[in-house]
Every structure is written in structure tokens, then in C-alpha cells.
Amino acid sequence: MEKQLLQTLDYEHVTLMDSPFLEQFRKMEDVYENLDNDSLLYNFRKRAGKTTPGRPLNGWYGRQSFNFGQFCGALAKIYRQTGKGEVKEKLFYLLEEWGACIEGDGYGFSPQKARYQEYIIAYEYEKLAGGLVDAWEYAGYPKAFFFLEKITDWFIAHSPSRDKNKLYLVEWYTIPENLYRAWWLSKNEKFKNAAERFEYMAFWENFLKEKFQTDKTKHAYSHVNSLCSAAQAYLVKEDEKYLAILKNAYQEITGRHIYSTGGYGPQEDMFGKDGYMGDSLKSAWDNTLTDALVRVRHDAQGSCEVSCCTWAAFKLCRYLMCLTGDARYGAWAEKLLYNGVLSLPPVTKDGKIMYYANYFLDGGIKSNLDRRYHGAPEAYDDLNVTYHYSWQCCTGTYPQAVAEYVNMIYFIRGGDLYVSQYMPSMLKEEVGGTQMTLTCKTRYPEEETVYYCISCESPVERTIYFRIPAWVKESPAVYVNGVKQTVEGRPGEWMPVSKTWRDQDTIMVKIGMPLYFEKIDNKNKDIVSLLYGPVVLVSDDLAAFCEDPDHVEEWIERVPGERLKFRTKPGAMEGIYDFETRDFVPYWSYPEGKWYFLYFWLH
Numbered sequence: 001m002e003k004q005l006l007q008t009l010d011y012e013h014v015t016l017m018d019s020p021f022l023e024q025f026r027k028m029e030d031v032y033e034n035l036d037n038d039s040l041l042y043n044f045r046k047r048a049g050k051t052t053p054g055r056p057l058n059g060w061y062g063r064q065s066f067n068f069g070q071f072c073g074a075l076a077k078i079y080r081q082t083g084k085g086e087v088k089e090k091l092f093y094l095l096e097e098w099g100a101c102i103e104g105d106g107y108g109f110s111p112q113k114a115r116y117q118e119y120i121i122a123y124e125y126e127k128l129a130g131g132l133v134d135a136w137e138y139a140g141y142p143k144a145f146f147f148l149e150k151i152t153d154w155f156i157a158h159s160p161s162r163d164k165n166k167l168y169l170v171e172w173y174t175i176p177e178n179l180y181r182a183w184w185l186s187k188n189e190k191f192k193n194a195a196e197r198f199e200y201m202a203f204w205e206n207f208l209k210e211k212f213q214t215d216k217t218k219h220a221y222s223h224v225n226s227l228c229s230a231a232q233a234y235l236v237k238e239d240e241k242y243l244a245i246l247k248n249a250y251q252e253i254t255g256r257h258i259y260s261t262g263g264y265g266p267q268e269d270m271f272g273k274d275g276y277m278g279d280s281l282k283s284a285w286d287n288t289l290t291d292a293l294v295r296v297r298h299d300a301q302g303s304c305e306v307s308c309c310t311w312a313a314f315k316l317c318r319y320l321m322c323l324t325g326d327a328r329y330g331a332w333a334e335k336l337l338y339n340g341v342l343s344l345p346p347v348t349k350d351g352k353i354m355y356y357a358n359y360f361l362d363g364g365i366k367s368n369l370d371r372r373y374h375g376a377p378e379a380y381d382d383l384n385v386t387y388h389y390s391w392q393c394c395t396g397t398y399p400q401a402v403a404e405y406v407n408m409i410y411f412i413r414g415g416d417l418y419v420s421q422y423m424p425s426m427l428k429e430e431v432g433g434t435q436m437t438l439t440c441k442t443r444y445p446e447e448e449t450v451y452y453c454i455s456c457e458s459p460v461e462r463t464i465y466f467r468i469p470a471w472v473k474e475s476p477a478v479y480v481n482g483v484k485q486t487v488e489g490r491p492g493e494w495m496p497v498s499k500t501w502r503d504q505d506t507i508m509v510k511i512g513m514p515l516y517f518e519k520i521d522n523k524n525k526d527i528v529s530l531l532y533g534p535v536v537l538v539s540d541d542l543a544a545f546c547e548d549p550d551h552v553e554e555w556i557e558r559v560p561g562e563r564l565k566f567r568t569k570p571g572a573m574e575g576i577y578d579f580e581t582r583d584f585v586p587y588w589s590y591p592e593g594k595w596y597f598l599y600f601w602l603h
């Protein structure tokens, strides 16, 4: 993979330290490591005519075990970063038992063979392929490619159409990424050929046009995820057009199709007409609607399918950062770190997850209740169990997104180190034959200061690059062993700090956080969200502001003595008494079941 300028540490060498991220990781681990094996295998065993101890999981998984591969992939990454033997054992057991249910013709999928082989099998196949490749790459599961070849043979033989652009297969265009990964690891041409067949040029080429355009709106998460397939295609084929697609896609998407949280895809749709992002926040009766809506707003659906969208964007940012070495690609990942996945309530042991985040102007609440199809006859299976409220797709991507944290903090190039995210963590690696440990302590972004401590057996010469967020107003200050350094950090770039590092050296980086508004889109410039550095702030009440939006710091102040809380000065809002004020706190720490407001009108 010579095309990569930066490399990740592949879920190794980095440990999360005390922080909300670690807390979230531990809760996630607890749920997924303790999932009942018999429940996970129930459908596969039933289809294969084997005995089925235990009971199926409730919800979506109980009907179609589509996320089996994703659970396996998450376990592989958890094992890689924690080294827990019992996690590896569980993963191997699940795959052995699943593999024993693969039929003679290679069918290894969910039970409803006849109905699904022409429709949704691509969806399940892609997830199984990902899980198997992860199991091989991160846990060394020896039969991964043996099984992958079997199900690939079946899948290719049964794909209904030879014309890849007309395939009526759900999300078929996400397939190449994992098959190209399989090819890198096995060099089996079968995987490469299959990957090539499912490349999504008809969509990707839109990003090569002078002005991006699609014929109609697209399913949000899976289309962003499909770009990760373009990234793998670039690595394998080294054709520069794929890289141009990726760079332009990042520019287009982050410029026009994301909320201030980094989330995207109102009601799971994206690439609407100018103004659709702003319209997606309005109520159906709002007379400022610009007729750009993707769909009529439906209260059971929300602004962003958080887990799936975060996972896809994390990967895309990672590919772009590795391929280009450009610091700017850490920005979207940073938004989603704090305001996407960290903002979710934990997944419960019975598979309930906050599927949608709501950013509506008339408010939203965080809730693990997925309200989409309750009561609809098609939501009940033959056991009369409704299948939409739990163990949905997002429960497959949630553990992957959380397991990704350790993989997005540090990148390396030769002996040099690139720090992309400021998260409490410990990095232990060998640099030029010497063990070096870098410990990061911080309460960033609640505090502006990030501390690093180095320990090494002998001096290490290397440059440490720090990613400077695009929102900084002035160059961060850097102190090495308490001495201020003459380095300059420009927004969206790397700030290099070079030295021969010795044991007990310290680095302190101080990143000033501005308070600012971000508008939703150019057709709705008067709809804004309030941010402090990377953190989206919410209030528990509506507000329409009438003060100068470009100098927020003059009329919204930090509340002293509170962790991270801001308050408007009296008289800053319309339609309420002058003495009334509004408090703002981080969206990520906002509790479940309580109304919040994340977008506001400027008057």
C-alpha cells in the first residue's frame, strides 16, 4: 500500500485513558462481549437444521441476522486493542459455529433463502465479508478466507444481474471495500474480481463533474460508505481518478451536506436541492420552507442515523488522511467524535440504540426508542415479534465506531508522529529501536490545554505533528519542558514540533477555543448552531437571537465555575422578556429524554 503517506497503528499500541470515550468503550464492550452466543447463532443453526439451544435475539437480528458480521468485526477490533483472550475465543467460536452452518452450495446467510437471495443478500454478504476480513487481520482467525471464498462463490453465482448499475441489491455498492481488503491480505484474485464488479462509478463520477450533481437524492450512510470502496480501489489500482473523487467528495459533503454536528442525511437521504439541509430542520407548516426538502418531515424519522453515518465518515476521513497526509481530513472526524457517536446514550443489553439524532428547530430528545414502524403489520414476523426497534443496523456500526477511537488519534510516517485528535490516551511504540511512550492527559475540549509526557529508554529524534483545527483563531501555544516554542500552527494544517526527545520530556499544547455560530446552508443563512471549538452546544429552550452573530463572545459568556456552560446576556433574544437568558451546554453530555434545541433562528 505504497500509496499511503500516513499509516494508522491498526488498533494496536494505543490505550484510551480516563475520559468519556473510555467510559463509552467499556460500556460498549460489556454489551457486545456478553451477547449470548446461542442467540447470535440461532437463525443460522435453524436454517441448517441443527439443534437451536437458547432463544433468538429480539428485534431485527432475531428475524434476519444481518449484523452478525459487524458484531464479529467489532469483537476482532476489541480483541486487537485489549488483548483479551476471552474476546478472541468468543469470536472464533462464533465463526466456527456459523461456518458449520454454511450449506453445500456456499449459502451462509440468514434463513429466508428464497426471498432474500435476490434482494437483500448483498447487504448481509458485505457485512459478513467485513467481519471475516477483520477477524483475519486483527485476530488471526485462520479460516476467514476459506469461509469468505465459499460465500463469495455463492454470492457471485446468484447475483441477479450482470449489469452492475441495474442490480437491485440493497447497498451492493459498499461491497468492494472489504473485498479489496481481502485481496490485499490473501492476494486471491477472486476477491479482486468480485470487488471490481461492484464499483459504483455511476455515483462516484458525479464528484468529477465541474459542479457536483446527482440525478436524485441518495441513501445517506451507504453512499458515504461507498466512498471507502473508492479509497480501496485507489490503493489497489493506483488510478488517480479515485483519489480525485475522494477529495472532491469530502469537499462537497462537508461543505454542503453536513450539520454542525458532522451528522448528515435527514431521514437518511442526502444530496438534495440547495436549501434542503435548512428545510430539514423546519416543521411542515413553516412558511420559510424553500421546496428543497428531501422528503416531507416525518416525526418518527430524524436528522441523522448517527452510528452508521459516523462509522462511514470515520473510515472516509481515515482513508483520506492516510492517502494525502493532509491534516484537514481530521476535521469531520473531530465533529463526529464529540457530536456524533459520543452524544449517543449507550446501547442497552437488549439492543436498543438511539437510531436517529434530531436537530429540529422545534427541538428534539435523545432516546433509544426507535419509533419507525411500531404497529405496522409488516413490522411483525411470523413469531409476532416486531423487528425494528432493536438490534438494527446501527447496533452493528456502533461498536465499530467506538472501537475506532484508538485508531484515529495517532498516525505515523517513518519515525514521525502525527497527532490528529486530542484524546486522553497512551501510545506505546518502538521508534528507531527504542521503546517510546507518549501519554496524553487532557480534558479537551472542556479545557484548552493538552499535556503530553514522554518516556523512553534512550533519546529519540522525531518530529511530532499536531493537527490544528480549522476553527482556531490564533496559533496554539506550545511549551516543551515549560519553555515556549517558536512554532506556528495554521488552521487545518499540521504544526511540527521537532526535537531529540528524552525521558520525562513534556509538551503542552494550548488551543484557544472560539465561540461561534455555524449556519446550516446558504439558502437558510439565518438558521445557526452554536459551537465552542469542536463542541456543539444545545439549550433547553427555544431562542431567536437578535445580536451580532459575528461577535457571539460579546453577548454569550461562559458561566464561571461550571464545567462547560454558556449563558446569553439579557436582551439578546427576540420574542421573550429582556431579563430572560438561555443556557447552553454540550450536546454530547445532554441527558436522555429531555428536550433540547440545537438549531436557532437569527433575527
Ligand SMILES: [Zn+2]
Pocket: 305, 307, 308, 392, 393, 394, 395, 397
Ligand atoms: Zn444504522
